Amino acid sequence: MKNSHNSPLLKVENLRIELTTRDGVAPVIDDLSLELRAGETLSFVGESGCGKSMTALALMGLLPEKVGRVAKGSICFNGEDLTTASPARLNEIRGNDISMIFQEPMTSLNPVYTIGEQIAEVLRRHRGMNKAAAWQRAIELLDAVRIPNPKNRVSDYPHQLSGGQRQRVMIAIALACEPKILIADEPTTALDVTVQAQIFDLMRDLGRELGTATILITHDMGAVAEMAERMIVMYAGRMAETGPVQQVIDHPRHPYTKGLISCVPHLLAQLTAERPPLAEIDGIVPSLKDFGRDECLFASRCERANEQCRNQRPPEVGFSAGQLSACWQAEDV
């Protein structure tokens, strides 16, 4: 335990994931490095299509078959490189050590089995529990994710639950084996804020009680501020900026991060009659086929862009407390 505080649980180095599409081969993840420690929450933010889910799938060893592959770099979990692990070994790790809550809860539960059967199945496969013990544990897990009246609800089918309850069942399944890492891909996007708040509480408790580390993928900067210690801002398959959450929010060092924060109408502590227009980031994310270019991929949308930005990929510039920005003008932002 003492050791795990010093060395990271997960260490990703120079990861490059390539997708083969009709337009050719494109790096959907381009030179990504990160570290995750026990009990810590790291957030991924960025626009649709920037590669957040793809990163999560890569960590789980679930890249789309024949389409996606690890072209470079390593993913070290507890010292073991997952990019070279056998399928059988990956299967063992998935659901046991690393679990994932997927973006679409409605499609990830099987409609023909009760929720109890689906939780118990995970426990029997990964933990070798017998039927009765697994069923009992399923009830406890439903209670832990605050499904009311779990003894009765355990025999319900997915369609008998509300959207928020289904998402809580997904979390129960992800937690069944007390994973060391929980990857949550937009776990609350389809839910009401009051339900979201309960699910966030649950995830926080886990970190505290079991030392579970969480990767939270979201587009909601408020959720990042509330949940995570560190964040990674992704843009077109690359890391635009990373650092401690509050530090990045207080002083973003990448124009894209700055835009992402200021274009959202945030709830304010004290509201006034004043209402200036929102900041806008014009244009859209480049398409996948342009991801690999040797230039700043944000340049076409950036007010500050100059010749250098359009002709050379910016290096990562370091600031205090591990804040990094991949911008030619990071110091001036």
Next chain:
Amino acid sequence: MADTNTQAVKDQDKPLLTVDNLTVRFAVKRGGMFSKKSYLYAVDDVSFAVKRGETLAIVGESGSGKTTAALAVARLVNAAAGKVDLAGQDFLTLEGEELRQARTKVQFIFQDPYSSLNPRLRAAAVVREPLDSLTTMSAEEKQETIDRLFAEVGLHKEQQHLFPHQFSGGQRQRIGIARALSTQPELIICDEPVSALDVAVQAQVLNLLRRLQENFGLTYLFISHDLGVVQHMCDSVAVMYMGKIVEYGDRLSLFNNPKHPYTIALLSAVPSVDKKRREQMQRIDIPGDPPDPVNLPRGCRFASRCPKVVDKCRESEPELTEINGTHRVACYFS
């Protein structure tokens, strides 16, 4: 002369839309073949008004009746009871030519820019559709209108010939907005207009909606579950819970001084980047689920989850009562 002037000023101040005691119910079948028909009251005796050129937001959790209320206002579902006054006309009872005329005044912008546009129509045709069905414009007038609308929502003329799938999400929502503007409506109902969009695109669309409101004096009924967006867009807010309005007030009063325990819980649950807000905000938990909408309790509908509940709340339902100015709350503790 002086008289007509004061009349005009009065008209300006009068609400464009006044909804009184609107009720929408759906027949639902429960249990076996011989079970009796019961009703789900999706909107239950709801009243609100929107002034010309202003925005009323409707917020509330999923299933609280926001969309149904808006659809009923636009006559896209039938109201079981209630009255909708649109610019002085009793909208729900209009028929024939009068109805066609009135319909041009109300348009809808839907949540999903991906499925709400007919995929087989080119962008120009999508925008032209309401002009064909609701107006008597000539072909040239229609084309002029379309050109103007494309420019107003920030789309290029060349893009008129593209199909919806050839646009990005934000561009598609712009087509939806151009279409909604085509008949020069006075009231636009926006049902989650930016929920499916990325934050960067969302900002563009929200700014566009406010600019159009300013330029054309548009009135919006704005539905959203994102309270940050609502706070930015609205002039007043109606908070719905299980088919009822539980709190109603102007923007500053409602956000700075919320009164209903549900509103307070809702606001407290929104994660915020504002450090000050995070520090001073005490989260109010509302565990449990809302009651069965077909089998509502006798008292306050929020009683089963309310942190302040007392016996009285379970016995009789509190009325929406004025607490100051236009701020109204349906709670015994306000």
